[in-house]
Amino acid sequence: MAGGEVVVETFDSQVLRGNPLRDPTKRDVAIYLPPRYDSTKRYPAAYGIVGYTGTGKMLLGVDPLGEDLKSKLDRLVQTGKMGPMIVPLVDCFTRVGGNQYINSSATGRYDDYLRKELVPFVESKYRVSRRGIWGKSSGGYGSIVQGMLHPDTWSALADHSGDALFEFCYIMDFPKALAAFRRHGGPAKWLRWYWREPNRRRAEMEPVLNTIGMAAHYSPNPRSREFGAHGPCTGSSSTGTFDMSMKSSKTPIPTSTTGTT
Numbered sequence: 001m002a003g004g005e006v007v008v009e010t011f012d013s014q015v016l017r018g019n020p021l022r023d024p025t026k027r028d029v030a031i032y033l034p035p036r037y038d039s040t041k042r043y044p045a046a047y048g049i050v051g052y053t054g055t056g057k058m059l060l061g062v063d064p065l066g067e068d069l070k071s072k073l074d075r076l077v078q079t080g081k082m083g084p085m086i087v088p089l090v091d092c093f094t095r096v097g098g099n100q101y102i103n104s105s106a107t108g109r110y111d112d113y114l115r116k117e118l119v120p121f122v123e124s125k126y127r128v129s130r131r132g133i134w135g136k137s138s139g140g141y142g143s144i145v146q147g148m149l150h151p152d153t154w155s156a157l158a159d160h161s162g163d164a165l166f167e168f169c170y171i172m173d174f175p176k177a178l179a180a181f182r183r184h185g186g187p188a189k190w191l192r193w194y195w196r197e198p199n200r201r202r203a204e205m206e207p208v209l210n211t212i213g214m215a216a217h218y219s220p221n222p223r224s225r226e227f228g229a230h231g232p233c234t235g236s237s238s239t240g241t242f243d244m245s246m247k248s249s250k251t252p253i254p255t256s257t258t259g260t261t
Helices: 056-060 069-078 111-126 138-149 169-184 185-194 201-219 245-248
Strands: 005-012 026-033 043-049 087-089 128-136 156-160
Touching: 005 169, 005 185, 026 056, 026 069, 043 138, 056 069, 056 087, 069 087, 087 138, 111 128, 111 138, 128 138, 128 169, 138 156, 169 185, 169 201, 185 201
Parallel strands: 043 087, 043 128, 128 156
Antiparallel strands: 005 026, 026 087
C-alpha cells in the first residue's frame, strides 16, 4: 500500500489581526492525509499542537536514526494498528517563543484562532467525522485545556508530558531571567536583542524566553510597557510580579499536579 500524503494549506486569520506582538496572521497548516485518501468519505481528525519554541511543520522533520511522523502514521495505518485519519499540524508560534493555546491580551486570541478559525478552515476542505487534539509539553498542556474547556469542539484528547506544577518548574528560571533583564535593561529590551541574534537556541536563552512567554500568557497587563505583561520580579529591571495564580483562573487544571515541561 502506498503511503499517505502531506499537503500544506495557508490560512489568513481575522482573529489574529492586530495582535500585540505583530505576529503574522497568514500561516501554514500541514495536513497528513492517510493512504488511499478518498475525498468522498469522512475521516476522524487528530489536530497536533506542539511544545514551546515549536511549530506544526517541525513535527514532520526527518530523523536519520528514527521515524518521522509521516512514516509513523503510514506504518500504523498500513499495519492496521490505527484506522485512517487526517492529522492537521497547526502553527501557533509567537514572538515570545511559542504558545499555551489560550487567549491572552499580551499574545493574541489563540484559543479562538484554533477552534473558531482553523478547525472550520480545515474541515471546509477535508471531510471530518469527529475530531481530537494531541500534543507534547506545552502542546500536551494545550490539549488537555482545550479538551476540558471545549468538549463541544473536541471528542478526544491526548496529553503527552503536558506542562504542570507551575509553581515549582518555572521558579528556577526566575533568577536567570532577572540577571538577563538587568544586563539588557528589562524584558522588552532582552526580547528585541534575542530576535537580532542569529542562533536563538542557545541553552542560556531558554529560561529567559520561557519566563517571558509564561508571563505573557498568564500575567497579561495591557498597561505594562514590558511586552504587555507582568514580569517575574519587582524592581527597575522588570514590571510587577509574576502572578502564578492567573493560571488557575484561565484553565481548569490545578497548578500543583505532577508532570514535566
